[in-house]
Amino acid sequence: MSDFKLVWKNLMRRKLRTFLMLFAILIAFMIFGVLAALEQAFDSNASSSGDRLMIVNKINFTQPLPISYVQRVRALEGVKQVAHMNWFGGYYQEPRNQITTFAVDPGSYIDVYQSEFEVPDAGRRVFLSEKTSVIVGKTAADKWGWKVGDHIPLNSNIFSQKNGARVWDVTVAAIVTPKKETADANFIALRYDYFDETRSFGKDQIGWMALTTTSAAYNDRLVKQIDEMFANSPYETSTDTEKAFSKAFVAQLGNIALMVGLVVGAAFITILMIVGNTMAMAVRERTREIGVLKTLGFPGPRILKMVLGESLLLAVLGGVTGMLIAAAATTALRGAVGNFVGGLAITPVIMVMGAVMMLLLGLITGLMPAMSAMRLPIVQALGRS
Amino acid sequence: MSLASQVSAVVSMNVKSIGQRFWPSVSTALAVALVVVVLLSFLAMANGFQKTMRGAGRDDIAIVLRAGSQAELNSGLTRDQVRLIGEGPGVVRDANGDAVISSELYLIVDGVKRDTGTKANLPLRGIGAAGAGLRDGLKIVEGRMFASGANELLVGRALQREFRGFDVGSTVRFGKTQWTVVGAFETGGTVFESEFWADLPVVQSLFNRGAAVQTVRAKMTSPEAVAQLKAYSDNDPRLKLDVVSENAYFADQASGTTNLIAKLGWPLAIAMAFGAIAGALNTMYSSVASRTREIATLRAIGYGGFPAFVGTLVESLVLAAIGGVIGAAAAFLFFDGLSAATLGASFTQVVFQFALTPALMLNGLILGMVIGLIGGLLPAMRAARIPIVAGLAER
Structure with a gap:
């Protein structure tokens, strides 16, 4: 035995x-x-964010920044690409069906976040060329049964259109899959140009910027340089790594x-x-x-x-x-x-x-x-x- | 010998013998205690959060938001809309005939949490002249009210407790703007105590908001008048607004977080309870096994099976009760009154205190007794069925 x-x-x-x-x-x-x-x-x-930097309003990240800042940051040495985003407060049909929705500049957004998501080529071309198109995360698409080409009436709990409408009609250009299993894919990205010219208030304002650098060696210097550049302006900034930013956000819970x-x-x-x-x-x-x-x-x-x-x-x-x-x-x-x-x-x-x-x-x-x-x-x- | 006296004799034998199985008994009671502590910590947290939110709302104050905006932060009203609301039915008027309403701006600024040292979202509320009068039980406990037109802040007591650098007399910078903290206020522990208050026109100008306001609070002649104001707003195409009582607004704001906490607490506690039941069953089976000869002897001298059943069950319940009481007491000691802060539905920090009520503690005790009951039932049945002859032969 x-x-x-x-x-x-x-x-x-x-x-x-x-x-x-x-x-x-x-x-x-x-x-x-x-x-x-x-x-x-x-x-x-917090940890899925690579080496990106985040630039937010110094008062709080919910306070706006002017869109003109994007070009000024892009001009700095060591900056590879700058994406800007605006929180849209999106929901579908009912206010409780919230979807993380951002208004983005399509080209820079895909550049900056391509390490996170797989965007099909055909869909990328549509998103880059058609103003009312959006890209949709797989979780949101699966939940509501959306397919490429579908029209979605997208509501906002913050914004309304100049013509009084509360719904933006958008078309699905692509459904994107996160590269990491643990990434959140309940989101929609719509185009900033479409959003900015239709919204009733807040024109030429953005929520925050995310940027990639040509080398991580630039990061520390840029964090300082960006905040100094905008110091004493009406919109002072606070720049940090996306990791630190997400960590602080999670700590808020x-x-x-x-x-x-x-x-x-x-x-x-x-x-x-x-x-x-x-x-x-x-x-x-x-x-x-x-x-x-x-x-x-x-x-x-x-x-x-x-x-x-x-x-x-x-x-x-x-x-x-x-x-x-x-x-x-x-x-x-x-x-x-x-x-x-x-x-x-x-x-x-x-x-x-x-x-x-x-x-x-x-x-x-x-x-x-x-x-x-x-x-x-x-x-x-x-x-x- | 009557059944009652048989039962009481066996029960007392059982309970007195607990000491002989000291460690198994302690482990059973402690397992129950830990389950109760976990459950009560979640319930106390949910209850404390709910109290903080709900206590803030009044039935006779209407809060007016842009339709579909869900939270003050997302709302925005035009000057015309504010005027029309002031003219609405059921709104209280002061001696001059002006409507008692407070236009408010709700902005988010950063503050640093004392315990983590990280930045967090804090609400800065610009309030109109009538604003302070619309809050129940408002007490300025230190310093004074902000002066109209000055860069002065009034700070909630709870906010001061959890965030650093906002003592009365200190200077605070939000971006380029500088503010002086001139006073601290209490509102009986409600969510308002997690806010900064300042003069509305000052906030509008220093945050580049022009004349924009986000919400209006209106004092109504009665709770029923809120519905009148709502009907008035629904019938006017210029007013695409949500009109609700402040009470209903805060109840709704509280529900998401409270639900989440409670929905996490119960399943966790129940899962742990299953583990504890397994432990109780083990202990009680071993208790029965060690008393096999004793029970068989009692049977031989004329005791029935029922007293043996009750004796074992009571032993298990006693252990569970001891554990439950220890758990409830520990939860009360450690958690009641504990100050915490989390992100509320308005996307800002809500400072609240864990609140353990007797009703919640009863929930914990009941869960503990259920563990004792289930953990004792099967072993008690085995005790009742011990065959006399084989039992006596047992060593």
Whole structure:
């Protein structure tokens, strides 16, 4: 009989008890998986931004900047391309069907963000040439069943047209897919020229700029240079990396990492206690058996390994199942929370963290009982009832 | 021996024997406590946020926004629209016959959060002369009201608590403009305390907004008059407006975030509860197993199966109750009154305090008892069915 078989038999000796422990472990890892994915999704909105810089109004990023700034930034040494964007407050049919909508200059927008999205060539040409065309993220397109060529009545909860209309009629030029699984694709980009000449107020204003540089070496200098250039103007700027900007934005939601940490911590302390106790109980029940094994010549370390193997097997079986359920749950949740946090997914990093926690759980819960089993003198073990 | 005295004898034996299985019992109670803490922390957060938003609204104040704008930030009204609203039915007039309305501008400026040191969106509200009078329970707790026409700011107490650099007397720069903080106010913990207030014309001119306003608050003669004003606005083609009571507006603003928090809290707590039930079942099965001989002995001297059932169930419920109470107490200690800030529906920071009510704590205790009930039920049934002869033979 191999050691593994012995471990397995021990584990299956009380099926109900084993099943209950597996279940508790599964729940904890499921909670860990889902919450870690959620936190990662918040974070990845921050980390998916490459080396771009963001220029916003110094007062706050919701305050406008004049469009004339774009040319002045483009002229700076080291600047590769500058995209500008204006928040549109878009929704489809009902105010609650919000879609992240920006008014953009098509050429520079695609240039700056091409590392994030796959834009089909045909669609790109249409977006570049036709004023009322838009590009639509895959999540939004799938949700509302939009196809290339469809007309969409796009509402804004901020802007209205000069003629009093509250709806912009736009045509889908392309449906774009994010290159990263965790990127948010519930968005529409419409053309700034169309938007600016039709809107009833705010003409020649933009929301913010995003720029790429010819080399990251320029970044630090540009951050300073841009803000100095516009200092003491009616529209002072605040320039930073897109990463820093997104990070600060996520921080506005409150301390998500802390909340996630508290809940996951509570869940793990719970199973640590439950499984630890139960393992100790299970080994105590087997004291006589361990004595018999020792009499048969099993050395102490081998017995230690067998008990540890049992707790590890339990942690891995429960943990892997829990993570699989978490993976299924995040896929299912992806549509529901798309508006908020972009793509949810169990990434390799989360899997590795999960694996480490399974190992730790198995070792911690098994160590005490395993040590006492290893040290148990034969006579005492056989004598104990 | 009556059934009642049998039951009470077995129950007391069960409860007294908890100490013999000290660690398993502690782990069961603590597992319940942790589930309760997690649930209550989310409920206290949702409740605190809701209180902050809802407390701000009054039934007899109408808030007027551009149709479809959903939040004050997105709204915009023309001068004509403001005038027409002032002439509307049901609007209170002062001694001079002027409508008691406050035109307001709602802008976002940056502030630095004390705990993270990162920038966050703070609302700067330019209010008309009547504006302060339209807020319930307004108290200037430090300094004074801003002077009309001056670059002066009044700061909410909650905002001061969570963000740095806005003490009374300090100078604040928003872009090129400089402001002096002249006073701090309280409104009984409502969302207004997360705002800056300043004189409307000053805000308009320093932020290049011309004469633009975003919303109008109108004091109505009665809560019912809000509907009259709405009907008046709906019938006038010049007024494409949303007219709602301030109360309804803030309730709507609160709902999204409150729902999200509560919808996260319950599933998490229930998932954890399943884990805790598994733990309770393990503990209780081991309790039954260790007392097999004792139960069989009782059966042999004439006790029924029912007392054994009740005894085990009560033991489980006692453990759950202890855990539940510990959890509720810990949640109250750690979370009640905790100050936090998050991004509200207006895209600005809302500072609020976690608020744990007895009703919420009852929710937590009930969840704890359900864990005890389910965790005790199956083991109790096993206890009731222990066969006498085999049970006595058990070592």
